[in-house]
Ligand SMILES: Nc1nc2c(c(=O)[nH]1)N[C@H]1C(S)=C(S)[C@@H](COP(=O)(O)OP(=O)(O)OC[C@H]3O[C@@H](n4cnc5c(N)ncnc54)[C@H](O)[C@@H]3O)O[C@H]1N2
């Protein structure tokens with residue numbers, strides 16, 4: 603058995619990032635940069651007005667000002683500002699030479715045709731200075747960055763319309779178990795519906811990966827081995843649900859050994875997910891999670907995501923918040939790091955959700971996150987700060 607932190611370290615150590623490719627800006631969401639991105643220009647590229655108003659000299663604020671011209675965004679000023687002069691200027695337009703201030707239109711009044719005056723005591727400069735955000739050749743985004751909307755706007759602003767990113771892994775998934783039927787089918791008296799595949803495909807979709815679903819595989823070793831081989835041939839990563847513990851039909855570890863995979867770990871001191879398998883063979887990866895839906899959900903959040911992101915060249919660090927628990931909490935066994943579903947109330951206190959164990963996926967519909975109870979800890983007292991990973 604190894605700890606969660608050892609397992610995470612192992613996943614990162616044993617995973618090599620995929621090749622690079624050039625993609626369109628419109629396809630960048632959730633992809634990972636394979637090169638630093640430099641700016642091809644300073645931003646703003648010129649002294650830019652932050653307001654609609656009049657560009658003038660700060661030293662002339664108490665004077666009546668002659669209006670020279672109108673400067674629209676996208677056109678350059680033609681006249682310099684001299685003493686007791688100004689130009690009407692729009693937000694985003696170039697500030698003319700000689701001006702050090704833009705007074706807001708709301709803070710002015712017309713004195714007579716062609717002259718205005720400032721009606722307040724003082725003002726900020728209301729000018730965004732050339733290069734104050736980014737200088738030409740600055741590194742604006744670094745290799746390994748996972749691209750969110752805010753990164754895509756920076757790529758757009760520096761003209762990086764075809765970034766170099768790491769290839770996304772082709773991810774296959776199967777559900778093992780003769781008791782499983784698909785959601786559209788009515789289970790007979792000894793069957794249940796396949797939950798995990800649909801849950802996992804959604805978890806993958808959330809991080810930008812469209813998984814390749816190969817269906818339910820019955821508990822036959824030969825059939826399972828055949829499907830696993832096919833998935834591995836056609837994909838970079840195979841994520842398996844079920845068949846990893848110690849039951850008569852839990853073939854997965856044995857099959858992986860027969861297929862000459864190196865099994866890095868098989869058991870974790872984590873609850874749920876005691877039996878979780880990570881195996882590799884020359885650029886191919888298998889992650890097998892326990893069949894209980896909560897175990898599958900949690901292990902994908904804890905280790906599966908780190909694996910997928912690692913293949914894409916990104917070192918994943920989830921957002922974990924530290925918040926006070928709303929009540930006393932106790933547990934009996936302390937030998938595993940445990941995750942339980944929790945919700946947050948309006949005061950941002952952590953409330954454990956009623957939860958019966960790793961088959962009880964319904965409990966997660968109430969949950970905002972999962973709370974960690976470290977190994978060796980058997981209780982939290984009301985108000986104590988706990989760690990919550992958002993889901
Ligand atoms: N003797 C022991 N038995 C078990 C142990 C143990 O340590 N010793 N661990 C238990 C724990 S904890 C878990 S979790 C499960 C893990 O078992 P497997 O990964 O081999 O999974 P299965 O046996 O195939 O299934 C477990 C459970 O989940 C249901 N299931 C399976 N697949 C799906 C699916 N796609 N969608 C919905 N539900 C699924 C399955 O019917 C079982 O009820 O082992 C315990 N046993």
Ligand code: MOO
Nearest residue numbers: 874875876897960
């Ligand atoms: O390993 Mo099981 O997933 O602890 O519930």
